[in-house]
Amino acid sequence: MTILHVSAECYPVAKVGGLADVVGALPKYQNSNGNRAQVIMPFYDNKFTQNNTFHSVYDGELNLGDTSYNFQIMVLQEKPLDFDVFFVNVPDLLFKDYVYSFDDTERFLAFQIASLDWLLTWDAYPDIIHCHDHHTGLVPFMLQESYKYEAFRDIPNLLTIHNAQYQGWFSHDKVGLIPPFNFDHVGLLDWGGQINPLAAAIKCAWRVTTVSPSYMEELKHAANGLESLLSAESEKCVGILNGIDTNVWNPNTDNYIIKNYTQKSVTQGANANKKHLCETFNLDYKKPLFAFIGRLVGEKGSDLFPEVFKNALETNSCSMLLLGSGNPEVEAQLEALKSEFKGIYNAFIGYDEKLSHIIYAGADFLLMPSRVEPCGLNQMYALRYGTIPIVRSIGGLKDTVIDISEENGFGICHENTTVTEINEAINRGITLFKDQPTYKGIRKKIMDIDHSWDASAVEYINLYNTLKLTRND
Ligand SMILES: Nc1ncnc2c1ncn2[C@@H]1O[C@H](COP(=O)(O)OP(=O)(O)O[C@H]2O[C@H](CO)[C@@H](O)[C@H](O)[C@H]2O)[C@@H](O)[C@H]1O
CATH class of the missing domain: 3.40.50.2000 (Glycogen Phosphorylase B;)
Known part of the structure; x- marks a missing residue:
């Protein structure tokens, strides 16, 4: 045909x-x-x-x-x-x-x-x-x-x-x-x-x-x-x-990332990428790293990020890294946060394909609090690279991520795109990260999920x- x-x-x-x-x-x-x-x-x-x-x-x-x-x-x-x-x-x-x-x-x-x-x-x-x-x-x-x-x-x-x-x-x-x-x-x-x-x-x-x-x-x-x-x-x-294109998005062969890895070597591999990100963006390597990649528009919930990030960073128990561009007001607010949270927060306002791959590999959690998400590819890339998605249960996110509280769950889900619910979800991530055996087990498990075309x-x-x-x- x-x-x-x-x-x-x-x-x-x-x-x-x-x-x-x-x-x-x-x-x-x-x-x-x-x-x-x-x-x-x-x-x-x-x-x-x-x-x-x-x-x-x-x-x-x-x-x-x-x-x-x-x-x-x-x-x-x-x-x-x-x-x-x-x-x-x-x-x-x-x-x-x-x-x-x-x-x-x-x-x-x-x-x-x-x-x-x-x-x-x-x-x-x-x-x-x-x-x-x-x-x-x-x-x-x-x-x-x-x-x-x-x-x-x-x-x-x-x-x-x-x-x-x-x-x-x-x-x-x-x-x-x-x-x-x-x-x-x-x-x-x-x-x-x-x-x-x-x-x-x-x-x-x-x-x-x-x-x-x-x-x-x-x-x-x-x-x-x-x-x-x-x-x-x-x-x-x-x-x-x-x-997803599992040839382009393959942590074992991806030329963009710092260290390649398989499910077996995910801990060392992902950590090498995290280390690189933390050095490049001056972030605390020991803390769980939460990331966002995407267009800074209302659909993605990005207008809530300044407040969400502030709440999360004030507890000093995580690092945050954002890659994206869009609404100029949101961009300015996200830039302004940098001086307030030196050492645990950074943002790259712009588009960078290579950096996105390193973030999928090196972050511990990927945030997707979308108001609207027809499918969402980022959560599938995150899964393939062993990064745990934190998503609002809507659209394709609902079809691809099961909350850890459920049988066979592997992600963190919330019902609404509100500051309170996103912060609660981040707190659940921080708690999960403290339980390293469970966290590492989920990491390995999600790399097995087949989302190829x-x-x-x-x-x-x-x-x-x-x-x-x-x-x-
Ligand atoms: N600043 C940046 N730098 C580097 N890379 C960046 C970037 N911002 C975004 N990206 C990349 O662009 C892609 C975004 O894909 P999404 O599916 O999440 O969103 P989008 O809303 O564009 O697509 C729409 O179409 C797709 C495809 O059908 C649906 O999955 C989705 O729900 C729908 O909104 C990913 O590959 C991501 O890594």
């Missing part, structure tokens, strides 16, 4: 968050099952495009309303990835040193139109078009409604919602940017008086998946305005838990197969 993933991010080409990890791993696993999965994504001006050579395989011109733009489809000269990636280069719009910004409407529309224009020239169309998040949400609409893409009406397509908080809204004033379609159907684009690419995709895609079963259920009650739509479309929606990749293939059957009916 041939599958074309359409996405704004893909690791290691361009990564802002978990979307990149998924699109960088799922095709690999699908290919290893005898399929041909490919990715099409924008050509950005970033380290990856600067450090690799590309050549153009197609030159075209796309229209955004009355304005036309030249574009090329580029491919890598050599093949450093485990699957084919096609890059859409629209020099005037997409070739920027950022992935997302204020001009997303025009940029991602151009990306989607160029992708489909080029696809029209293929000899054999893909069996499945798999779209990811709102940046590609107009693809299912255009496949179904745009006159110029009539040849694609039969291609099964699906949408994966990685995060329904972001929907790509824009005004109906810009409807003319979308290639002509039967205007009687303009309502398919609309949600709440605006053009809403995520809503349009939920309406038009043949199937909709979310990245965990629990998140699918939660969306019916909390989907940033799309609750009733998701409830109405629930028959075509299904939750498939994300996996193997099972979920097959679930996707099975789902694609049901769509192919629908087409043949």
